[in-house]
Structures are given as structure tokens and as C-alpha cells.
Amino acid sequence: MTVAIDIRGVTKIYNPDSSRPVQALDSVSLSIDDNEFFTLLGPSGCGKTTLLRLIAGFEEVSGGEIMLFDEEIENLEPNRRPVNTVFQHYALFPHMTVAENVGFGLERLKKPKDEIEATVERVLNLVKMKHLGDRRPNQLSGGQQQRVALARALAPSPKVLLLDEPLSALDLKLRQAMREELKQLQKETGITFVFVTHDQEEALAMSDRIAVMSDGEVQQIGTPTDIYEHPVNRFVADFIGDTNFLDGEIVEFNDDLVTCRIGSNSLYEAMNSGGHSVGDKVTLFLRPEKIKLAAAGDSDGTQTRPGKVANMVYLGNQAAYNVDMGDGIELTAQARPREDGKLPFAIGDTLAVEFSARALRVLAK
Amino acid sequence: MSVWLPKTAAGRRWLGLAPSYLVIGVFMLVPMIIMGVFSFLEPNPYGGVKPVGSLAAYVKLFFEYDLEDQLVFNPGYMNIIFRSFQLSAGATLLCLIFGFPVAYYITLQPENRRNLYIYLITIPFWTNLLIRTFAWIIILGRGGVIETPLLAMGVIEESLGMMYTNGAIAIGLTYSYLPLMVLPIYASLEKLDFRLLEAASDLYASRFEVMTKVVIPLCKPGIIAGCILVFIPCLGAFIAPNLLGGGKNLMLGSLVQFQFASARNWPFGAALSMLLLSAVVIMLIFYARSASKRADMEGSD
Numbered sequence: 235m236t237v238a239i240d241i242r243g244v245t246k247i248y249n250p251d252s253s254r255p256v257q258a259l260d261s262v263s264l265s266i267d268d269n270e271f272f273t274l275l276g277p278s279g280c281g282k283t284t285l286l287r288l289i290a291g292f293e294e295v296s297g298g299e300i301m302l303f304d305e306e307i308e309n310l311e312p313n314r315r316p317v318n319t320v321f322q323h324y325a326l327f328p329h330m331t332v333a334e335n336v337g338f339g340l341e342r343l344k345k346p347k348d349e350i351e352a353t354v355e356r357v358l359n360l361v362k363m364k365h366l367g368d369r370r371p372n373q374l375s376g377g378q379q380q381r382v383a384l385a386r387a388l389a390p391s392p393k394v395l396l397l398d399e400p401l402s403a404l405d406l407k408l409r410q411a412m413r414e415e416l417k418q419l420q421k422e423t424g425i426t427f428v429f430v431t432h433d434q435e436e437a438l439a440m441s442d443r444i445a446v447m448s449d450g451e452v453q454q455i456g457t458p459t460d461i462y463e464h465p466v467n468r469f470v471a472d473f474i475g476d477t478n479f480l481d482g483e484i485v486e487f488n489d490d491l492v493t494c495r496i497g498s499n500s501l502y503e504a505m506n507s508g509g510h511s512v513g514d515k516v517t518l519f520l521r522p523e524k525i526k527l528a529a530a531g532d533s534d535g536t537q538t539r540p541g542k543v544a545n546m547v548y549l550g551n552q553a554a555y556n557v558d559m560g561d562g563i564e565l566t567a568q569a570r571p572r573e574d575g576k577l578p579f580a581i582g583d584t585l586a587v588e589f590s591a592r593a594l595r596v597l598a599k
Numbered sequence: 600m601s602v603w604l605p606k607t608a609a610g611r612r613w614l615g616l617a618p619s620y621l622v623i624g625v626f627m628l629v630p631m632i633i634m635g636v637f638s639f640l641e642p643n644p645y646g647g648v649k650p651v652g653s654l655a656a657y658v659k660l661f662f663e664y665d666l667e668d669q670l671v672f673n674p675g676y677m678n679i680i681f682r683s684f685q686l687s688a689g690a691t692l693l694c695l696i697f698g699f700p701v702a703y704y705i706t707l708q709p710e711n712r713r714n715l716y717i718y719l720i721t722i723p724f725w726t727n728l729l730i731r732t733f734a735w736i737i738i739l740g741r742g743g744v745i746e747t748p749l750l751a752m753g754v755i756e757e758s759l760g761m762m763y764t765n766g767a768i769a770i771g772l773t774y775s776y777l778p779l780m781v782l783p784i785y786a787s788l789e790k791l792d793f794r795l796l797e798a799a800s801d802l803y804a805s806r807f808e809v810m811t812k813v814v815i816p817l818c819k820p821g822i823i824a825g826c827i828l829v830f831i832p833c834l835g836a837f838i839a840p841n842l843l844g845g846g847k848n849l850m851l852g853s854l855v856q857f858q859f860a861s862a863r864n865w866p867f868g869a870a871l872s873m874l875l876l877s878a879v880v881i882m883l884i885f886y887a888r889s890a891s892k893r894a895d896m897e898g899s900d
Contacts, residue, residue, distance in 0.1 A: 292797050312800040325798035329816045338812075339802035390803065 236268040236303070238394055238426040239289060244298035244308075246284050246450075258284040260450040261298065266394075266428060267443075268303075271420050273429045275437040276447035277473065282430045285447075286396050289428065290319050303393060313342070318387035319396040323403065324379045326371035332382050333358070333367035339390035357385045360419065377408045384419070394426045401436065413439050434474045438462065446470045464507075466598055471519045476554075478520040478565045484512050484596070491591055494518060497561035503537060503591035507598040517597045524593035525567035527555065530584040541565070541587040543579050553577050557587055631876070638869035646863050656870035676854070680874070683851035686765060686840075687833035690772035691780075694829045695822065697773070698780035702821075703814075705781075706788040717785065720778050728775060732842050735771050736762065739843070763845035771839030776832060780825040787821025788814075823886060831879050851875055 246259040259281045266272045274282035287293045289300060291312035300308040307315050318339065326335050333354050340350045358364045361381040371379055380400060387395055397416075401409045417440045420427045431437055437444050438458040445455045446469075454466045465471035468479065482494035485501065492506045494516065504518050530540060544564065545556040557565045565587065569578050579585060605611050638656050640648040663673040705716045723731060738744045739761040749755045761767055791814065799809045815822070837852035844850070849857075851871065858868030 290797075290801055292801075312797070313803045313805055317801075319798070319801045321794060321798060323794065325792065325794040327795060327798070327813060327817075338799070338804075342803035342805075342808060386802070 237265045237301075238268040238270065238303060239266040239428065240299075240301040240304075241265065241285070241289075242299040242301065244285070244288060244300060245296045246281070246288060246293065247296045250296060258450055259288075262447075262450070262452055263298075264445055264452055264455055266426060268426055269424050271417065271427045271429065271440055271442045273431060273437040273441040273444045274447060275431055275434060275444050275473075276453075277432055280447040281450040282432075282447050283398060284450075286319075286398055286428065286430050289315075289394070290317060290396050291315050316392055317394045317396055318390060318392040319398060320383050320387045320400045322399045324371075324383040326379055326382055326386070328371055330370075331367065332363065332369050332371070332374070335371065335382060336367075336386045336389050338386065343390060353389055354385075357389045360388070360422070361385045376404055377412070380404060380412065384416075388419075388423065388425070392425065394428060397427060397429045399431055400429075401431070402433070409436075416440060438474070446473060448473070464595075465519070468517055468519075468597055471597065476522050476566065478522065480518040480520065480563065480594075482516055482518055482596075484510055484514045484516055486512060492596060494596065497559075497563045500559070500561045500563060502594060504594040504596050505592050507596050509598055510596065518594055519597060520565065520589060520594045522554065522566045522568050524589055525557075525565060526588040527557070527567050527569050527579065528586045528588065529579070530586050537591060538586050538588045541585045543581050543583045543585060546577070546579075546581055548577070555579065557585060559587065634869045634872050634876075638866055638873050640866050642864045642866050644863060646865070648865050653866070656864075656866035659867055660870060660874065676871075679849050679854055680851055682765070682848070683834055686768055686772065686850060687830050689769045690776065690833050691826050691830045693769065693773040694777050694780035695826065698777055698825065699784055699822070702781045702784035702788055705785055706791070713789075717782070720781050723778065728838055729842075732771055732775070732838050735767070735774065735843055739767055739770070762843065763847060765844070765848055767843040768840050768848060768850070771843040772833045772836055775836070775839060776829040779828040779832070783824040783828060784818060784821040787818040787824075791817055820890065823890075827883070827886060830882075834875055834879070 241262055241264050243261045243263055244259055245261050246257070248256040248258055262281070262285060274285060276282045284293065288295055288308070289302075291307070291310060291314075295308045298308070299306055302315065302317065327338065330338070336354045336357055337350045340353055345353075354367070355364065358367055361384050363378065363381045363385060366374065366378065366382075371382065374382065380403075383400070400416075401412050404412060413436060416427070416429075429437075429440065438461075441458055443455060443457055444461050446453045446461060448469050454461060454470045456464070461470060462474055465474065471477050472479070480496050480502075482496040482502070482504075485493045485495050487493075487506065490506055491503050492510070494502050494504050496502050496518070502518070510516055527541075539559060541557040541559045543555055544558040547554045552568050552570050555567050555569060557567055559565060567587065571577050605614055637648050639652055639654065641651040641653045641655065643649045658670070660676050661672060662670045663675075665671050701720075705713055705720075708716060736743070740746075741758045741762065743762075745761070746755070746758055749759075795813055795817070796809050799813045800806075804812060834850075835852040835855070836850060837856040840848060840850040840853045841856075844853075851874075855868050855871045855875070858864045858871065862868075
């Protein structure tokens with residue numbers, strides 16, 4: 235597979251000569267395949283937007299190399315890099331019509347006039363905005379501006395499209411609809427998308443691969459399932475989805491399972507992730523949706539334990555239960571309301587809590 | 600309550616606005632009306648006007664009486680008016696060329712330093728314009744700051760004769776009104792979304808194209824406002840033309856001043872003022888038209 239973007243040991247330090255230099259990226263290396271929907275995911279301040287701006291050329295690298303299809307680009311001016319950006323706040327030119335905005339890049343590239351017209355029409359059609367070509371950006375809704383920004387960045391047929399939290403300014407329904415459209419658009423155009431977001435749901439829904447970042451470093455790169463099911467550290471497990479974390483100590487190994495002591499003296503079977511030995515203090519994690527709750531006495535699972543509902547939050551399609559397992563252990567689990575809308579358990583109920591040893595995982599060192 | 604207030608909302612609104620109507624009326628409309636009336640009267644040789652209606656002042660703009668008492672076309676005043684427009688346009692252009700980069704530079708500074716620079720730009724206004732224009736005589740004049748070292752080094756043999764030329768007037772006008780160009784351009788540049796510059800360069804615009812296709816079109820209102828603010832006072836200026844033009848290169852402003860102060864032909868001075876006023880009003884109408892058209896096109900964002 236061809237590599238579209240190869241980032242090699244890229245470091246970025248803001249105000250390097252001042253008294254308070256800020257290290258935004260610390261020797262980041264990753265490669266993005268051609269025709270891939272690649273997402274940079276992380277909390278604000280993790281360096282994901284900085285990385286995107288370095289690829290686009292709005293910032294200069296403090297160290298390292300950025301290769302675009304085997305061409306070194308980190309010292310080129312932004313207008314010499316065959317990549318285009320969809321900006322977070324769209325950055326549409328207010329003094330131009332929608333069609334002029336979309337044609338801007340092609341005109342700078344000195345394309346023939348009829349080719350520009352044809353491309354603008356084709357791209358506006360692609361984002362379903364053909365009928366609004368004569369409007370000004372401020373006569374459009376947020377969602378429409380979003381589409382124009384997308385069309386404007388796609389029109390020059392960039393080798394890579396960079397998207398800087400493009401959906402964050404839209405309301406929920408529109409955001410969900412645009413997710414599918416973006417994914418569809420990426421498949422249709424065959425252009426490599428590099429998508430920056432802090433919204434883990436967005437990342438899981440759209441990406442081929444995700445790079446989870448924090449504190450200027452890449453924590454994990456993998457497919458959405460990889461990242462969700464096999465987080466390499468506590469940060470990734472915590473950032474993606476809801477998680478129960480338990481502190482424990484390894485008591486003994488048997489095949490790929492380990493027995494851990496959690497709390498003062500509760501023994502649990504868990505999946506091992508390697509790199510540990512008996513006596514190690516470890517962190518275990520357990521996704522709430524992998525815990526099955528039943529009324530006390532109903533269950534006969536392998537790892538069934540009694541618990542008591544300590545607290546509950548109603549979320550409509552489900553309820554999140556805080557279950558007190560005794561011995562200082564508390565787990566968050568989920569249960570669906572019954573057909574008549576009533577919740578299966580109430581605060582104070584005693585439950586049978588069941589989860590597989592394969593769902594409870596020891597985090598790697 | 601013993602205070603009388605109008606009963607209707609419209610009445611109260613009118614009352615609230617009354618002070619501003621009063622100020623505009625007393626300080627703008629009444630003097631203008633007086634000017635307009637004076638321009639249609641006969642001059643009193645001892646100053647002031649005689650209450651006798653006459654179109655003589657307007658006739659004098661274009662014609663004079665020759666030795667046989669025949670009206671013949673006199674291009675003299677027209678030439679002065681033409682030169683005034685030329686010099687004002689030149690000074691406006693120079694202000695734009697020097698002022699835009701200054702405004703742009705200030706916009707790029709960190710916020711606290713921007714205010715300092717704006718403050719520095721306005722400092723010349725704290726000194727009398729007359730004195731500052733005199734300074735230019737020392738700079739440009741015979742034996743002045745520019746000529747003396749050049750003469751001493753033997754670069755030039757004799758005086759360059761920079762003083763008392765149209766060029767000297769243009770320099771004086773540019774100097775006087777440069778801040779009036781910088782401030783409105785700065786005001787519009789400050790509102791500019793600098794992310795648009797990134798978007799433009801991302802879309803393959805060179806630095807030059809970023810300027811011509813994005814920055815300049817978007818701060819056009821500021822540029823136009825600056826040009827108006829410079830051009831109009833230039834037309835009416837009399838200190839720079841009198842001091843730096845040496846009285847031989849008259850401008851409209853100095854001509855008006857001369858009619859009231861020395862020639863004692865108030866109606867003619869008033870007629871010249873009315874001409875100046877109508878030229879300015881016509882230009883402002885054009886500006887307002889194009890501005891409202893632009894606002895229509897871009898909506899109300």
C-alpha cells in the first residue's frame with residue numbers, strides 16, 4: 235500500500251526563544267496510507283491540530299520531516315503543498331459567492347476557465363450545493379457553509395484533504411448526518427482524509443485508523459476496534475468510551491488468563507496483556523456494556539458476584555448503574571429499560587453481576 | 600410630576616433626539632446656509648457683504664471682464680481647482696501607499712503593542728499643524744536638512760529647489776493627513792479574520808495574491824474611508840500650499856482663505872466654498888451608494 239503522508243520524528247515547540255517555550259509535539263512519527271480515512275483524536279491541547287497545521291504548512295516544524303508521497307514538504311510554503319484544508323470555522327471568503335469560493339484554488343492554479351466552471355459545478359453537485367452557487371457565505375446556514383468549505387477544499391483535487399474539527403460547529407443531528415456523508419465522500423473521491431477531532435464517537439464512526447494523541451505524543455494507532463477493545467494504556471482506555479478501572483495485583487498466571495487480587499481480598503480472573511509478572515500492581519479495565527446485571531439468584535455465570543445498586547442515572551434508551559461490589563469495589567454497568575418502560579432495578583436492589591474473564595483486561599505496562 | 604413630557608412615544612423620541620438636531624443645526628446647517636446666501640450677494644469692499652443679490656461670484660469662477668468690459672473665459676480659477684484635485688489625489692495616493700503597510704504592520708503586532716503604535720500614530724496631532732509644516736521648510740528648503748549635507752559632500756552643486764513646488768505641497772499634505780489614512784485602514788484590518796489568509800494560501804494563493812484577492816477586497820471600506828478622510832481636507836487645505844507652495848502654487852483652500860482674509864471678496868470665497876462642498880457631497884453620495892450596494896450583496900453579517 236502506498237504511503238500518503240509519512241511523519242518522521244516531528245517536533246514542534248512554540249516560542250522556542252522565549253522564557254516559556256511550549257512543546258506542542260514531541261517527536262511524533264506516524265504514516266498515513268493512501269486512500270485512508272485517518273483520524274487524529276485527542277483532548278484539546280494534545281497537539282492534533284498542531285500536527286494538521288504542520289502538514290498544511292501554516293506552522294513550521296521545529297524538527298523532523300514530513301513526506302507527502304515520498305516528497306519532502308516540511309519546508310514548502312502552504313501554497314506549494316498539494317493538500318487542502320477544511321477549517322473548523324470554515325473560513326469562507328465573505329466577499330465572494332459560493333461558486334467563487336469553490337473556484338478560488340483552481341484559479342490560483344491557473345486552470346482554464348471552462349475547466350474551472352465544470353469542476354466547480356461537479357464539486358458543488360457532490361456536496362448537494364449546486365443550487366446555491368450564487369449565494370454569499372453569510373446567506374447560508376452553518377451546515378451549508380460546511381458543505382461549501384468541503385467543496386472548496388475538494389475542488390483542486392488535493393492529494394490529501396485535511397479536516398480540522400469540521401463538524402464541531404454543527405448541531406447534533408446535522409453532525410451525525412454529515413459523518414456518513416463525509417465517509418461516503420472519502421470513498422467516492424478516493425482522496426486520503428486526515429481528520430482531526432476530540433469527539434471519540436465521531437472518530438470511531440468514520441475512521442479506517444485512529445491515532446490517539448495526548449500531551450504532544452501519539453499514544454496508540456489502530457483501527458477503531460483495536461483502539462476500543464485493546465487500548466494500550468489507561469489514557470486511551472479512559473478517553474475512548476466509558477470504562478471501569480480497577481487497581482489490582484497479579485496473584486497467578488494460567489494460560490492467557492491471570493488471577494488478580496482487587497480490593498483488599500477479592501480475586502478476579504482477567505485477560506492478560508503481557509509484560510507482567512506475579513506480584514505486579516496493575517490496572518484492569520472493564521467496559522460497562524460487557525457487564526450483565528440480573529436480579530439476585532437469576533444468574534449462573536462463571537464469574538457471577540453479588541452487588542448492590544448504589545446509584546443510577548437514567549439515559550432514555552438505557553440506565554447507567556453504579557453497583558457496589560463490596561470490598562471497596564464499585565462498577566458502572568448498563569441495563570435497558572423493559573418493554574413497558576420501567577427500569578429493571580432500583581437503588582438498593584441486590585443484583586447478580588456477571589462478566590466474562592475475557593472482558594476484564596489487564597492494561598499493559 | 601411637574602415636568603412636561605410628550606404624550607406619544609414618537610414625541611418622546613423626538614425630544615430625546617432634540618439636542619443632536621440642535622447641534623447639527625447650529626454648528627453645521629446654519630453656517631452652510633449663511634455661506635450659500637453670501638455666495639449670491641455683492642461684496643462690500645470693506646469686508647462683509649452688501650444685501651444685494653448677484654450672480655457675480657459664480658460668473659467670476661469661469662469668466663472675467665476684459666479691457667473692453669466684455670465677458671471672456673478665464674481658466675485661472677479652473678486651473679487652481681484642477682491643480683487642487685490633482686494634488687489632493689496625489690497626496691491621497693501617497694498616504695495610501697505609505698499608510699496601508701503601516702496599518703497592516705500594526706495589525707500583526709501583539710494586542711498590547713498595537714494600542715501603543717496607534718497612540719504613536721496620533722502624536723503629531725498634539726502639535727500645531729502650522730509648526731509641523733514649518734518643519735518641512737527646514738527639511739526641504741535651501742540650506743535645509745537634506746540639501747546641506749549633499750552640498751557639503753559635493754553630491755549636488757547648487758540648491759535642488761525642492762521648496763515652493765507642487766511636490767513640496769504634496770509631501771506636506773501627505774505628512775499632515777497620513778494618520779487619517781492609517782486609522783480607518785487599521786480599524787478594518789483589525790476586524791479581518793486572519794484565518795482567511797491561511798485559507799487563501801492553503802488554496803495556492805501566493806503572498807501577493809493573498810493581498811490582492813483577500814486582504815485588500817475585505818478592507819476596502821477602510822481604504823475608501825481613509826481616502827475620503829484624506830482627500831477632502833487636502834482639497835480645503837491652505838497651510839501646506841501657502842507655506843510649502845510659497846503662494847505661487849495656490850490651492851482651492853488657500854484661494855478661499857485669501858478671498859476672506861485679504862481680497863475682501865466674501866461672496867467669491869463663499870462661491871468657491873460651495874463649489875468645494877458640492878464636489879465633496881457628490882463624492883460622498885457615490886461612496887454611500889457603492890457601500891450600500893456592497894452591504895446588500897453581502898447581507899448583514
